[in-house]
Amino acid sequence: RKEVEQDPGPFNVPEGATVAFNCxxxxxxxxxxxxxRQDCRxxxxxxxxxxxxxxxxxxxxxxxxxxxxYISLLIRDSKLSDSATYLCVVxxxxxxxxxxxxxxxxxxxxxx
Amino acid sequence: xxxxMQNPRHLVRRRGQxxxxxxxxxxGHSHVYWYRQLxxxxxxxxxxxxxxxxxxESGMPKERFSAEFPKEGPSILRIQQVVRGDSxxxxxxxxxxxxxxxxxxxxxxxxxxxxxx
Numbered sequence: 001r002k003e004v005e006q007d008p009g010p011f012n013v014p015e016g017a018t019v020a021f022n023c024x025x026x027x028x029x030x031x032x033x034x035x036x037r038q039d040c041r042x043x044x045x046x047x048x049x050x051x052x053x054x055x056x057x058x059x060x061x062x063x064x065x066x067x068x069x070y071i072s073l074l075i076r077d078s079k080l081s082d083s084a085t086y087l088c089v090v091x092x093x094x095x096x097x098x099x100x101x102x103x104x105x106x107x108x109x110x111x112x
Numbered sequence: 113x114x115x116x117m118q119n120p121r122h123l124v125r126r127r128g129q130x131x132x133x134x135x136x137x138x139x140g141h142s143h144v145y146w147y148r149q150l151x152x153x154x155x156x157x158x159x160x161x162x163x164x165x166x167x168x169e170s171g172m173p174k175e176r177f178s179a180e181f182p183k184e185g186p187s188i189l190r191i192q193q194v195v196r197g198d199s200x201x202x203x204x205x206x207x208x209x210x211x212x213x214x215x216x217x218x219x220x221x222x223x224x225x226x227x228x229x
């Protein structure tokens with residue numbers, strides 16, 4: 001089983017739609033979680049951190065379910081500019097250092 | 113405050129040659145991570161370095177690949193005797209700390225696209 005798994009998609013949704021992605025992780029000791037966005041093979045850019053209590057940033061809502069070991073990203077009122085690959089990142093301890101593991105990404109295309 | 117700088121952006125090598133990829137972290141960052149992204153795949157961790165130290169190289173192939181982050185100058189990812197399968201985008205990221213700091217963010221460079229002919 002992969003350490004971090006994401007549905008690769010692609011998700012094709014019309015403008016204005018609500019879309020949700022899930023990401024599961026296998027290491028129950030994982031500590032921190034992020035969502036990154038990657039456009040057309042460019043560098044990943046931080047979208048938002050994921051907190052246990054859930055957090056919202058405009059049209060984006062991230063949630064963490066530690067019991068089931070998954071994180072989610074909800075995008076409301078999708079825009080064309082939201083088209084990208086969304087990567088979940090899980091941070092766990094590796095000895096005294098931390099290890100960041102990326103999911104393979106979920107591709108989103110928002111259609112006009 | 114410049115971001116993470118990687119060069120070259122594109123690198124073409126013939127099979128058997130050496131490839132050197134450079135990464136200068138953001139100002140104030142002393143922790144560097146290298147990731148490889150093969151076509152149509154996700155980012156795969158390769159190595160994590162601090163100044164003059166390799167902290168975690170569990171993702172790096174044992175042969176032909178090496179990495180360093182000297183006291184002065186950029187971090188270097190070196191691939192000897194490149195093969196076609198090494199063709200990929202190589203991303204470098206940096207962070208201010210590397211200890212187990214919750215929500216310490218990674219900032220990525222624009223990547224080096226390596227093409228092996």
